[in-house]
Amino acid sequence: MKFARLPIGLLALALIGCNGSAPESHDRRLDALMPTTSEELEAAKAQLWELPEEERKLLIEYFVRKNLGDDFFGEGVPQGITFAQALEEQRVYVAEQNTDEARLARRQAEAVQQMREAMRATLPQTAISRAEDGSEHLQITARFINEGVLGIKAFKGRLTLTDQFDEVVSILDIRNDDAIEAGQVLQWQGSRPLQQDAHNDDRRLAALKPDQYRVRWEPSEMLFADMTRIRVPGE
Numbered sequence: 001m002k003f004a005r006l007p008i009g010l011l012a013l014a015l016i017g018c019n020g021s022a023p024e025s026h027d028r029r030l031d032a033l034m035p036t037t038s039e040e041l042e043a044a045k046a047q048l049w050e051l052p053e054e055e056r057k058l059l060i061e062y063f064v065r066k067n068l069g070d071d072f073f074g075e076g077v078p079q080g081i082t083f084a085q086a087l088e089e090q091r092v093y094v095a096e097q098n099t100d101e102a103r104l105a106r107r108q109a110e111a112v113q114q115m116r117e118a119m120r121a122t123l124p125q126t127a128i129s130r131a132e133d134g135s136e137h138l139q140i141t142a143r144f145i146n147e148g149v150l151g152i153k154a155f156k157g158r159l160t161l162t163d164q165f166d167e168v169v170s171i172l173d174i175r176n177d178d179a180i181e182a183g184q185v186l187q188w189q190g191s192r193p194l195q196q197d198a199h200n201d202d203r204r205l206a207a208l209k210p211d212q213y214r215v216r217w218e219p220s221e222m223l224f225a226d227m228t229r230i231r232v233p234g235e
Contacts (some may be wrong), residue, residue: 030055031085036077046082050099055087062090115230118148119180121159121217123172128194128206136194138202140172143187146180151225153179160216161205170200181227216230 029050035041041063048056063086066077077086080102096102125141146152159172172192180186196204205213221231 030082030087032083034059034077034081034083034086034213036067036079037069055083058087058090058094058104059083062086062093065090096168112230112232114148115219115222116217118146118150118222119152119155119217119219120147121215122146123159123161123213123215124210126202126206126208128203129191137191138170138194138206139189139191141187141189142172142174143185144176144180146182148180150228151179151181151223153218153223153227155222157217157219157221160218161213163208163213164217166214168199169208170195170202170205 029047031042032047035044047060051059063077066075122145123140124143125139127139129137129139131137138180144155154177155172156175159174161169161172163169172190174190176186176187176188178186178188192202196203219232221229223229
């Protein structure tokens with residue numbers, strides 16, 4: 001089922017913003033069925049306006065969350081659900097957003113941002129080498145600068161190299177077990193078999209000069225000197 005984005009959003013905002021002095025609803029008004037489309041939402045305006053503002057707001061937020069979701073293509077309001085059932089579900093949803101787990105997730109996100117700010121990376125040198133068996137490898141020299149206040153014992157992450165048009169040239173997975181003191185620089189060297197695919201053009205990367213590509217450092221896990229471990233959720 002597809003939904004028109006703009007009408008739903010505007011209609012929802014209009015309904016939430018109505019602060020008329022309509023009488024409080026009785027419980028029986030909550031037996032009405034939830035609208036499932038923007039057309040049904042328009043037709044249900046009178047019923048929604050009769051509800052207390054807090055309940056009307058929750059029902060509209062429920063409608064928007066179900067129909068639009070995070071990516072504008074939600075699962076839709078289930079057929080046959082009543083105002084009362086939608087209110088109960090939305091109240092549970094709102095409460096869950098404020099649980100200790102949600103607060104912990106927010107703190108984790110802040111910590112991850114701190115982790116990304118704690119270290120800067122550059123890639124001053126790449127080259128292609130040829131082994132005796134004829135196989136080719138990309139040789140990588142990267143520099144990691146600890147710009148935080150704590151030493152870093154180990155880290156993992158990814159270097160994404162983009163050209164001057166911000167198109168991805170190569171993606172390098174990094175794992176390091178050598179410590180970097182606060183304010184110090186680590187020169188990291190590694191290699192991998194030459195890759196030529198949709199995400200990696202190692203031969204082109206090796207041919208580019210350092211000022212012709214940009215480095216995006218995306219740490220996924222860090223172990224600090226005080227044994228604090230931070231990991232990007234889902235990685």
